[in-house]
Amino acid sequence: MQASLNIALVGNPNSGKSSLFNVLTGLNQKVSNFPGVTVDKKTGHANIASGLAANVIDLPGTYSLYPKSADEYVTYDVLINVNASEAPDLVIIVADASNLKRNLLFCSQIIDLKMPVIIALTMMDIARKKGVEIDLDGLERELGVPVVAINPRKNKGVAELKKIIELTAKGNYAVPARDFINNIGLAKESIEDVKKYTNSRSDYAALHVAVNSDELNFLNGGQKLAIKNALQTNQFNKTKVQAEEIMQRYARIKHIMKSTVVEADPLQKQLRSEKIDDLLLHRFWGYVILLVVMFLLFQSIFWLASYPMDWIEAGFGQLSGWLTNILPNNKVTDVFINGILAGVSGFAVFVPQIAILFGLITILEDSGYMARISFLTDRLMRQVGLNGKSVMPLISGVACAVPAIMATRTIENKKERLITILVTPLMSCSARLPIYTVMIALVVPDRRVFGILGLQGLVMMGLYLLGFFMAITIAALMKLFVRIREKSYFIMELPVYRAPRWKNVGITMLEKSKIFITDAGKVIVVISVILWFLASYGPGKRMEPIHQKYEQLIAAAPKDSPEADSLNHLYRSEKLSNSYAGILGHTIEPAIAPLGFDWKVGIALITSFAAREVFVGTMATLYSVGENPNDNNATLREKMAAAKRVDGTPVYTLATGVSLMLFYAFAMQCMSTMAIVRRETKSWKFPLIQLVYMTGLAYIFSLIAFQILK
Incomplete structure (x- = not known):
């Protein structure tokens, strides 16, 4: 029978923890070279040795065992709560060898929790470039736990790590008997009282219960009350205790560093990353x-x-x-070609753009440049009530607002986090990309500006920049109304520059394309079939007179003549206009006509609330149902370009196209985003605020654009 371990991967942000998780589990999980990108527990199965498997938990990165943000509390809860279902049998601390002093603080805290611990040192190559040499055997003796050097990006040292895991599981490595520092001396009475009321595994774990008892969900009301009374009796001062603890730990770490680490002359020449930063973070050239x-x-x-x-x-x-x-010409063929196939073609054509967008974003993250964008924009963000950490969710919103809003958990300040959540959906996500692409191709000429710049690409960039500037404008206004007073700090470690891992880029492109096809595709196809039904059928009192009228006219016209084709086209158009979908579209048309939209666009506005990209599938279905079967080999863009109003003017003019793009740039057309905002804020108030203000923005800007350009 195969034994199984619960292994927790912990470490400072950007230490290589998620890369090790991928190597151990074989999961194609996205790895980002940006501090704090992991905001949820991620688990995977790993085969450690013959007869030994492991459930590996990748926990959010944190700099110390004192949590400050929502994602750090995830790590804290798993490590402190001995009764948690994810309570680890073994902790692997991934530590950056090039910043060993800072990483050892967290390592020493985990060691004092009295759990089996292995320290996996990464970035050894960078440490050597800095002139840092580490005595691994000496470090292991000083810390009392096994230390192994690894490079998960190149799969080096992983076999040795697995062997140490196996030996630890067999009990060959014992938990250090002595504490890293004298924890009991920090607050003897309080620690002993806490251990009476909880099953804390060590003095240091009991100290943490004393410090954070009000926030620990695994304590019941009776335990919290008893601990609170005991701490008051003992006059426990948690701020003083924490300060004393950190000072003692760094004093011990200084001694360890002196005996096990040889550091280079501080006047040595700059590393390549620092030289590149001189240019990329320049006050002018950086921007x-x-x-x-x-x-x-x-x-x-x-x-x-x-x-x-x-x-x-x-x-x-x-x-x-x-x-x-x-x-054969029957209803089954009709629903397959004009319902299912039209819906599939409506989203499949945009898969290359989705893949390329995610691939390029992954390159920016993997190379280390994405973190520099946060650093560069911190000054601007602070002026509108945010900070540099808000930039990562905003940029992630270019891909999808759902994970971007989840990424706000790395923002410690509650006010800045809330404002970031409320404005992130204004960033143009990948779901808007198909709409922009269709409309730009329809109304923006494919020509060059200054001989080299594509006008269509410039318009696309303008739409994305418009979303960003609107987000920071709304953030500045919300800063005045959100009444949360809390100091904000922006402390961030800039990762070294690295060559992108092209395999990781390729995997990300494939995975994101697959998600778009399966998740968005299913919704689009289902809605396309429903739309086909609504566009093909209508109330009998409306449809029967149309059928009788055109049946006689078509029968009287010569077969396969231009007159018969014209009558067939009029027949299908009038049927569509009087179908259930047509009635719905005509009902809302007066409200959207000032924006330049006809009733078909109105139907698309309603259906795309399920997901923005449904707009294109809806238009594909409506134009397939409403057109002559002989025109089925025409593309959607060709059908939309040929669309006419009742007075014979084109439906999609420059004014209409710009109006429609602006509407989708600002409108909250996504139920998934509203759901995740509700989950993150624990209230329906904030998603409803988003729905109202974003819909208002969309309508006003579309109205102004159409009225000016028409």
């Missing part, structure tokens, strides 16, 4: 380079994706036309 990087990002989305998008679009057009010719 210029940032704008260039963003410009290249959005130009690449159009340039690189244009060829595969054209192939996919043309392929679906040909497939639709071919199936129309070979399949």
Whole structure:
């Protein structure tokens, strides 16, 4: 029978913890070179040795055992709560060898919890470049726990780590008998009282219960009351105790560093990362380079994706036309071609752009540049009530608002976190990308500016920048109304620059494309089929007269003549206008007509509330149902470009296109985002505030744009 361990991976942010998790478990989990990106517990199965398996828990990064943010409390709860289902049998502390002194503080705290511990030293190559040499055997003797050097990015030292895990599981490595510092001396009476009321595994664990008893969910009301009374009797001063503890730990760490670590002359030449930072973090050139990087990002989305998008679009057009010719003319064929196939083609064409967007973002994260963006924008963020840590969720919102809002857990300040959550959906996410692409292709000429800059790419970049500047504008206004007073600090470790891991980039592109196809695709196809039904059927009192009228006219017209084709087109258009979908669209048309939208766009606005990308699938279905079967090999863009109003004018003019893009740039058209805001804020008040203010912004800006440009 195979034995199983619970192994917790802990460590400072950006120490290589998530990379080790991937190596041990084999899971294709995204690894980001940015401090604090892991905000939830992630688990995976690992085979350690013959007859020994492990459930590995990747915990959020933290600098010490005193939590300050929501994600750090996840780590804290797992380590302190001995009764937790995830309580680890073994803790692997991933420590950055190039910043050993800072990492040893956290290591010493975990060691004093009296759990089996292994220290995995990463970044040994960077430490050597800094001129730092570490005596691993000496460090192991001083700490009393096994120490192993690893490089998870290159799979080095992992086999040795697994062997130590196996030996630890067999009991070959005992928990250190002595504390790293004299914990009991910090607050003897209080620690002893806490141990009476809890099953704390060590003096240091009892000290933490004393410090954080009010916030610990695993304590019941009776325990909290008894501990509170005991601490009051003992005149326990947690601030004084914490300060004394940290001073003692650093004094011991200084002694260990002196005996086991050889450091280079502090006047040595700068590392390559520091030299690059002199340029990329420059007060002027840093911002210029940032704008260039963003410009290249959005130009690449159009340039690189244009060829595969054209192939996919043309392929679906040909497939639709071919199936129309070979399949029997009945309802099953109709729902398959104009419902399911039209819906699939509506989102499949944008998969290349989604993949390229996530691939480029992964390169920025993996190289270490994403962290510099936070550093550069901290000054701007502070002026609008945020700080540099708010930038990462905002940038992540370019991919998807749901994980971006979850990433706000790394923001310690409650006011800044709340404001970040409320403005993040204004960032243009990947779900808006299909809408932007269709409308830009329809109304923006494909020409060059200054001979080299693509106008369509510039418009796309402008839409993304518009979302960012609107987010910080709204944040500045919310700063005046959110009444939470709390000091804010922005402390951040900048990772070293590294070459992107191209395998990781490729995996991310494939995984995100798969998620888009499966998650968004399922919603789009289901809604497309429902729309086909609503667009194909209507009330009998409306549909019957239309059927009788055109049946006689078509029968009287010569077969396969232009007159018959024209009558068929009018028949299908009038049926669509009087269908259930048409009635719904015409009902809301007066409210959206001032924005330049017709009733078909109105239907798309309603259906896309399930997910923004449903807009394109909705338009594909509506234009497929409403068009002549002989036009089925035309692409969606061609059908939309040919669309006319009742007076014969084009539906999609520059004014309408800009109005529609602005509406989707600002509107809260996503139920998933509202759900995650409700979960993070524990209230429906804030998602409803978002819905109201974002819909208002969308309507006002669309109205102004259309009225000016028409």
